[in-house]
Amino acid sequence: MDFVEVPVSEDVPVSEDVPAKKSKVKKEKKKKLKREIKEEKEEQGPEPEQPSGTLLPPSYSLSEIKNKQRRHLMFMKLKQEKRKLKLDLRKKRRKEREALGDKAPPKEVPKTIENQRVYDETTVDPEDEEVAYDEGTDEFSAYFNKLTNPKVLITTSDRPRGRTVRFCEQLASVVPNAHVYYRRGLALKRIIPQCVSRDFTYLMVINEDRKVPNGMVLCHLPDGPTAHFKVSSVRLRKEMKRRGKEPTEHHPEVILNNFTTRLGHSIGRMFAALFPQDPQFTGRQVATFHNQRDFIFFRFHRYIFKNEKKVGIQELGPRFTMKLRSLQKGTFDSKYGEYEWVHKRHEMDSSRRKFHL
C-alpha cells in the first residue's frame, strides 16, 4: 500500500474539484482515504474527464489497474464511450442519407448466415427439366398423381415410456388416417411386408432414449425411401402456451418452407406425402415443415383471416425439431441398404456456412 503515503498531501489541494466529477461514478462509500486513492489514480492514470475520453498514455492499459473495482469502472466507461461514438456515427450516417435523398447509396444489407451460405450446386431450379422428370417418376409420383391415399402407421421402439406414447397419440391426431400400434419387440423387417399387404403408405417409428423421444424413422412403404431423423425439443400439447382446442379431423394444409436442394426437395416431398392431397380449408388447420439451417421445425396451427392483410395463428398440436441423419433408398434395411445420403460429421460439419437441405 505504498501509494497511500507519498503523494497524498501534495495532491489534496489540487484535486479538490476532481472528486466532484468522479462522484457520479463512485459506487463505494466516500471514505477520505479512498477518495484520496482515487484522486491519486486519476493523477496517474487516464484522463476520463477530457473530451477524447479513451486516450491513454501509451504505456498505460486498462489491465494494469490492480484494483478490480476501479478497473471495472474504467472498462465500463470505455464501453460507454464506444457506444456513444457508434451512435453518433449512426446518426451522422442517417442524416447524410436523408440529405442525399434519392442519390443516397443503397442501404447495406447485414450479413447473415443465410446470406453467406455456401452455394450448393444441387439447388433446385424451378424450371429444371431433369428435376421435373425425376419427380414425375419417383416413388412419390403415385401419391402426387392422386392414385394413393396416405395411411400412416406410427409405432415406437421397444417398451416406450409415457411421454413417447403420448407423443405418438398426438401425432396420430395431427396426421389424418394414422394408426398407432405397440411395437412389442417385433422386427421392422417383418412388420414391413405386413404393412404393405394392409395398404399402409408410411411407417413412422419413434425411437426413444431415456424416456424421451429422440429419433424418427420415416419409411415410405411400397419400397420407398427411408429417412432417419434426429428428433429434439419435443413439446406435447399440454406444454404449449396459449394453445387452442384439440385438432379436429379436418385434413390440414401443408406448408413446406426452404427446401432448396435436391435432397431437400425429396425430403419435402416425403413430408408432403404424409398428408392427404385434398386439404379441407374449412378446418383452417395447417401443418408446417420449416427448414432452417438443416433443422426442420414442425408446427401445427389453426389460422383465421382477420382481413386480407392480417392472419391470426394459434398453435395447437405438438411441436418438434428434426435433423436428417440419413436417407436410404429402399425400405428399412440398415445393414444392406443403399444409402443415398448419410450425415458424416467430420466432412459435413466442418464449415458453418454449408447446409445440405
Place this chain on the structure above:
Amino acid sequence: MQHDDVIWDLIGPKQFCSYKVKTKTGHFCRNEYNITGTCNRQSCPLANSQYATIREEKGQCFLYMKVIERAAFPARMWEKVKLSKNYEKALQEIDENLIYWPFYIRHKCKQRFTKITQYLIRIRKLTLKRQRKLVPLSRKVERREKRREEKALIAAQLDNAIEKELLERLKQGTYGDIYNFPVHAFDKAMEKQDEDSETEEEEDQEGEEEDEEAGKREFVEGDEFEESDLSDFEDMNNLQASGDEDEESEEEEEEESEEEMEEEIEEEKKAPAKSKGKTPLKGPVRKKRAYVEIEYEQETEPASKNKAS
C-alpha cells in the same frame, strides 16, 4: 515338491491368495482354470496337483487336465483335449478321459460343460433375433447441435413465415370463395402487387362486384368501417373463445359471403347476432340499426360449403 496341503495352508481360507475375491457371503476364485469358481480346498487349481477343467474358446469346448507328473514343466502342465460338438458324445469323452479320477472332479466337469453348452445355445438364438445397436453420443456435439438449433429457431421466425405463406395463398386464390373481404382494400392490395394472368381474372370479378355496389356506396361507406372494426372484434372473440365459436363464425362468414353478393345492408344487421360477448359495449350503437329487419337464408349454407370444397 508338490505338497498340496501345505499350499492350501498358505493360500487357504484365512490367508492371502491373489486369485481370491472375498464377498459378504463367500469366497470366489478368479483363476481361469478353476472349475467351480469358488475358493475351496477341492476346487483350487493351485492346491490340487491332479485337476481337470472345461473351458470354451469361440464356441468350442476343451477339457484341460493337470497331473502331478507334469508339475515340474509348467509349459506342458495342462493337457488340452477337444470335445465333440455333440453333447452326449462329449460327455462320454469326458468320462473316458477322466476315468479313475475322483468323483468330485468328474461331476463338476460335466456340470460345467452342461452350463457352457446351454449358454452357447442362447448366444446363437439371440444373434438371430433383433440386435440393438448402441450409438454413442458425443457430449460436445450434442451441445453444439442444441445451440445451433436454438439459433436456427430464432433465425427462422416461424410465425412470420407461416403468416406470410398463408397470406400468399389467400392472394393466389387457393382458398377459392371461402373468404370474401371488403373490396376496396382488396383492390388496393392487388394494385400494389404485380399483376399476373391469374390475378386479372380476380380483378374482373371484383369489377363486377364494384358495379353492383356502385349504386349503394353512399349508405355503405360509413358503416363499413364499423363493420370492419366489428369483424375484428368478432374475430378476436372467436380466437379467444375458439372451438365452437370458430364453427359458428365460419358459418357466419359464409352467410356473410352470400349476402355480400346480394345486399350489403343486411350484413351490418347481422352484427348484433354475432358478437354476443360484446353486447354491453355495442348496445347503443346497435340499437340505432336494430329497427331494420333481417332475413337469413340458411338453406343456402350447404351451397357455400360446396363452393369451398
